[in-house]
Each structure stands twice: as structure tokens, then as C-alpha cells.
Amino acid sequence: MEKIYLYNTLTRSKEQLKPIDPPTVTMYSCGPTVYNYAHIGNLRTYVFMDELRRTLKFGGYKTKSVMNITDVGHLVSDGDDGEDKMQTAAKKQNKSPEEIAAMYSSVFFKDLERLNILTPEIIAKATDNITEMIEFVKTLCELGYGYETDDGIYFDISKFDGYGKLSRCNIEDALAGARVAVNTQKRHPADFALWKKAEKNHIMQWQSPWGMGYPGWHIECSTMSKKYLGERFDIHTGGVDHIPIHHENEIAQSEALEGHKVVNMWMHGEFMLVDGGKMSKSLGNVYTIDDLAARGYSPLAFRYFCMNTHYRNKLNFTFTGLDGAQTAYDRLRTSISASANASNNADAKTVEKLSEYKAGIKAAVFDDLNFPLALGELWSISKLPACREVYDTVKELDAIFGLELHVPLEKKQDEIPDDIKAIAEERFEARKSKDWAKSDVLRDKLAELGYSVLDSKTGYELKRK
Ligand code: AMP
Ligand code: ZN
Numbered sequence: 435m436e437k438i439y440l441y442n443t444l445t446r447s448k449e450q451l452k453p454i455d456p457p458t459v460t461m462y463s464c465g466p467t468v469y470n471y472a473h474i475g476n477l478r479t480y481v482f483m484d485e486l487r488r489t490l491k492f493g494g495y496k497t498k499s500v501m502n503i504t505d506v507g508h509l510v511s512d513g514d515d516g517e518d519k520m521q522t523a524a525k526k527q528n529k530s531p532e533e534i535a536a537m538y539s540s541v542f543f544k545d546l547e548r549l550n551i552l553t554p555e556i557i558a559k560a561t562d563n564i565t566e567m568i569e570f571v572k573t574l575c576e577l578g579y580g581y582e583t584d585d586g587i588y589f590d591i592s593k594f595d596g597y598g599k600l601s602r603c604n605i606e607d608a609l610a611g612a613r614v615a616v617n618t619q620k621r622h623p624a625d626f627a628l629w630k631k632a633e634k635n636h637i638m639q640w641q642s643p644w645g646m647g648y649p650g651w652h653i654e655c656s657t658m659s660k661k662y663l664g665e666r667f668d669i670h671t672g673g674v675d676h677i678p679i680h681h682e683n684e685i686a687q688s689e690a691l692e693g694h695k696v697v698n699m700w701m702h703g704e705f706m707l708v709d710g711g712k713m714s715k716s717l718g719n720v721y722t723i724d725d726l727a728a729r730g731y732s733p734l735a736f737r738y739f740c741m742n743t744h745y746r747n748k749l750n751f752t753f754t755g756l757d758g759a760q761t762a763y764d765r766l767r768t769s770i771s772a773s774a775n776a777s778n779n780a781d782a783k784t785v786e787k788l789s790e791y792k793a794g795i796k797a798a799v800f801d802d803l804n805f806p807l808a809l810g811e812l813w814s815i816s817k818l819p820a821c822r823e824v825y826d827t828v829k830e831l832d833a834i835f836g837l838e839l840h841v842p843l844e845k846k847q848d849e850i851p852d853d854i855k856a857i858a859e860e861r862f863e864a865r866k867s868k869d870w871a872k873s874d875v876l877r878d879k880l881a882e883l884g885y886s887v888l889d890s891k892t893g894y895e896l897k898r899k
Contacts, residue, residue: 436493438800440486440669441746443677443700444600448802451490451699453668458496460667461487462659462697463554464676467504468538469523471722472545474736474751475706475713479673481737482703482745482803484551484836486671489799492834499554500662505535505561506638508651514586514627518648521637531638535561545723548733550836558658560649564640567649567657570691571628571642579690580628583619587629587644590621594686600700601678626683628653652683659696660688670697674704703745710750726756727851730884730898734837735760741805741835764843769816771842773825780823788827791815799834812839850896854885858896861887 438451453459463483466472472480487497510516520531527534546553560567571587574580579594580587591597598604627650632639639646649657659667672681681700688696708719723733739759743749780788791811798807812835818824829840861876880887881899888895 435495436796436800438489438493438495439802440699440701441802442698443702444697449699451668453495454666454698457494458498459490459669460663461490461497461499461554461669461671462655462663462667463499463501463670464655464672464680465501465503465557466538466542467508467519468535468542469508469519470538471724472538472542473713473720473722474726475708476673477545477549477723477736478706478740478749479671479703480546480551481549481740483554483671484549485741485745485799485803485805486669486701487552487554488834488836489803492796493800497555498663500556500558500659501554502655502658503535503539503557503559504651504654505531505539505559506648506654514630514650518636518638524637535559545733548723548727549737550734550838552836556662558662560654560658561638563654563658563661564649566661567653568629568640568642570653570657570660570687571649573691574628574687577690579687581621582644584631585619586627586631586647586650588620588625589628589683589686589690591624591626591686592622594690596689597686598682600682600685603678626650626652626679628687652680653687655680656684656687656691659684660691665692666694666696667698669699669701671701671703674702677702704748706740706749706751708751721751724851724853728853728883729753731756731760732763735763738763738766738809738837741837742809744806745803763837766813766816767837767839767841767843770812770824770828770839773820773822773828774840774842776820776822776825778821780819780821784818784821785823787818788815788823792827792831795831795834805835808834850885850898854880854883855896857883858885858887858894862894865889 435457439448440451441448451459466476487499490497505520506518508519510519510522520534523534524531543553571580574589575587579589581590629642629644629647629649631645631647636648638648640648659670670681685697708721711717713720723736726736727733736756736759739756740749742759791814794811795808798804798811815824815828825840832838832840857876857880861873861880864872864876877887884899886897886899888897
């Protein structure tokens with residue numbers, strides 16, 4: 435097992451990873467709330483999770499990773515008020531919350547696959563673990579941390595010493611930040627919901643000792659990490675937005691229940707911005723992987739784009755930036771995959787350089803996942819004379835990068851994204867039913883997205899322009 439150093443948000447320092455039960459590293463990652471498509475910012479956080487898991491495996495560790503799927507309890511306000519995000523989406527689309535969850539989960543896992551993000555060993559759905567959550571809340575109440583109000587069960591943050599230690603805000607700051615709280619029965623404005631009592635019209639509700647209701651968002655992660663990883667585990671990951679509330683509350687719940695520290699290392703991925711600002715629907719700048727693919731970018735070029743910035747730095751997404759990443763990625767892949775057919779062996783100097791660059795890559799990723807530096811070393815490898823050893827080395831290193839650089843590019847480039855194929859099919863159907871107006875609109879749409887269609891008597895040929 436290699437020595438791996440990782441930045442722990444809790445201590446604000448890089449620490450050597452010392453697994454509780456080596457060689458296995460136990461790890462929990464906050465997963466998506468499946469009420470909508472994952473956007474490229476969300477996916478950046480999962481690329482970071484993947485960088486970590488791949489690095490651990492490459493370093494000789496085994497991973498036991500859990501990722502949750504939040505399909506209940508995440509309210510529109512991100513706090514304790516407002517409608518459940520799943521319920522809002524279900525109403526809007528006239529579907530059940532289960533259908534909404536199934537639909538967006540399946541797209542999410544498809545996105546992970548397209549980005550070569552390895553699926554964690556355990557996927558835990560919140561709605562499959564309600565009984566355990568109720569037990570967790572009951573115990574917190576018995577221990578004196580939970581109390582009941584008219585609308586739910588709340589966690590009394592003043593009872594938990596060390597509330598705010600992750601975000602380094604003290605309890606007074608937390609209280610000041612929450613002054614506007616609506617619920618006057620809370621003992622402290624910053625107390626948070628463990629369990630909410632359901633109104634009659636709430637679509638998702640379960641029987642509990644406090645009547646019908648549903649879990650708070652934070653209790654889901656505390657419960658599922660305990661269930662699958664036990665009362666102590668090695669690493670917890672998520673995006674930086676989770677530090678001040680979600681993860682602070684997870685620490686409070688889990689440590690209050692266990693009576694000791696639960697997570698050894700907290701790791702957080704910085705945010706992705708778009709054009710220097712926040713992503714938001716109203717600005718029309720919330721992109722999905724499908725949006726990028728429809729514009730002709732390959733998902734792996736987006737992965738490269740993410741990996742080229744350290745996970746602890748903000749990453750500003752622009753199409754100019756992505757153009758650059760696509761060009762660089764294609765060039766790197768073309769150059770490296772040229773070795774795929776090389777039958778000659780490396781000369782002595784190439785062998786030496788190759789092992790130097792490989793060592794550089796390992797040193798970079800084992801030092802808090804410095805992928806930008808590691809990619810620099812890959813570029814150096816790409817400039818070596820094409821030979822069998824280069825191919826074999828890059829193929830081996832793909833276990834860390836997941837970029838398929840050793841696979842010749844042509845194959846992928848010819849691939850037409852599914853959504854483009856769907857538009858072409860829709861146009862073909864329109865032509866069959868002689869709806870020429872619709873067919874023209876769809877042809878224009880395809881042209882706008884960079885594709886041309888050539889009609890024949892029996893079908894059509896779709897090409898990238
Ligand atoms: P959610 O589905 O909202 O719970 O978010 C899923 C994951 O994406 C969480 O780990 C968030 O921290 C993360 N996330 C949300 N927005 C961004 C963003 N703009 N950049 C990076 N990560 C994000
Ligand atoms: Zn979580």
C-alpha cells in the first residue's frame with residue numbers, strides 16, 4: 435500500500451491516509467437528489483469522487499464506498515421549510531415520486547458511465563432505509579438530543595459540544611444566521627429537522643412513533659453511512675456547499691449517537707462556476723452532459739476538463755474552455771494511441787523517461803489528487819517515440835485517469851450521440867407521415883447542432899458536418 439496524503443477539511447491540513455481496517459478504505463459520498471438531471475457542476479463533484487476512488491485502488495487499497503440516492507426529504511429551501519424537491523417535480527410532471535426518482539436515477543447512472551466514473555460498491559436509496567432512520571431519530575431523542583414540536587422532531591444543537599467544528603463557525607454564528615426561522619417552537623433557531631410530520635397532502639409519508647411523516651435530509655446520510663460502514667469510517671466526500679449545514683449536521687447527529695468521532699477525513703470538491711458565476715435556470719446556463727454531447731463534445735473531454743483543475747480550486751466552465759479541453763484531449767489521445775499499433779520496443783532512454791514520468795504521475799496523485807500535475811506528466815509521455823511500452827504504460831495508468839487515451843480516437847468520433855439520433859428518427863417519422871414543416875424544423879435543429887441528413891427512398895444518412 436502506497437502512502438497517500440489527502441486534505442482533510444476538518445483539520446484544514448493534508449494528512450496521511452491511515453485506514454481503520456487496511457487495506458480497505460471505507461468511504462461515503464453524498465449522492466444526488468434525483469428530482470432533475472444532474473448538471474455539469476454536480477458531475478464535477480462525482481469526477482472528484484472517482485479521482486479519489488481510482489487513486490486509492492491504484493495505491494493498493496480496496497474501497498468500500500457508499501453513495502446515497504436522495505429520493506425523499508430534500509426540501510426546496512435546502513433547510514427545513516418548503517416542499518420536498520421530489521414532490522414538486524412529481525406534481526409538475528404529473529408522475530409519482532417513484533417514477534421521477536427512477537427516471538432521473540437512470541439518467542444519472544448513464545452519465546456516470548459516459549464519464550467513466552466507477553459506480554461505488556454500494557448504492558443506498560433513502561426510501562429503502564426509512565426504518566433505520568426512525569430508529570436513529572428515536573435514539574437521539576432518548577439521549578436527549580432530539581425533541582418534538584408540532585411539525586416534527588428537531589436536533590438541539592446547543593446539546594452537542596463542537597457544533598460548527600467543520601465549518602469553523604461557532605454556535606452564536608449559527609444562531610445569528612438562522613434568526614429568520616419560521617418555526618417558533620424550536621428551542622434554537624438553528625436547530626434542524628430530524629423528522630418532519632406530514633401534512634395530509636404530502637405524497638411521501640411513513641408511519642413513525644410521531645405519526646405519519648418523512649425523514650430530514652441530513653439524517654439520511656448519517657443513517658446510511660452507519661448501516662453500511664459502521665460507527666467509524668475513513669472518508670466522507672461531497673461538494674463544498676455541504677460543509678456549513680449538511681455535513682455539520684451529519685457530524686452532530688452521528689457523533690451524538692455514537693459518543694465519539696465517526697468520520698476520520700472530510701473531503702470536499704470545490705464548485706464549478708459557469709461564465710464566472712452561479713449556475714441557475716433563470717440564467718439558462720445549467721448544462722447537462724447531454725447538452726454538451728449534443729453540441730459535439732465528448733463526455734471524456736469534459737472529464738479531462740474537470741481533471742485539469744485541482745478538485746480544491748474553483749473551476750470556471752466556458753465553452754471556449756471546453757473547446758480547449760476537447761482539442762487537447764483529442765491531441766493527447768491521438769498521440770498516445772499511435773503507440774497502439776507499434777511493434778517496436780522502446781530504446782533505453784525512452785524506458786528511463788517512461789519510468790520517470792510514471793513515478794511523477796504516482797507522486798502527483800498520491801499527493802492530494804494532483805491530477806493537473808499528473809496530466810502534465812502524461813503529456814510528456816505522449817511526446818516519447820511511439821512504442822509498445824508507451825502503449826502498455828498508458829493503458830495501465832488509465833486505471834487512474836479513466837480517459838481511454840490508449841484507445842484510438844476514430845472509433846469514438848464517428849459515434850453519433852443518442853439524442854441526435856433521436857431527433858433524426860423523429861424527423862424520419864415526420865417525413866413518413868408527410869409532415870414536411872416538422873421535418874424541416876428538425877433538419878434545421880440538426881444543422882444547428884452540427885449534423886446533416888441526406889434522405890434516400892428508404893431512409894436517411896446522418897453525418898457530423
Ligand atoms: P444535489 O443533487 O443538489 O444534492 O447535489 C449533488 C452534489 O453536487 C453535491 O455533492 C453538491 O455538493 C454538488 N454540487 C452542486 N452544485 C455544484 C456545483 N456548481 N459545482 C460542483 N458541485 C456541485
Ligand atoms: Zn449527504
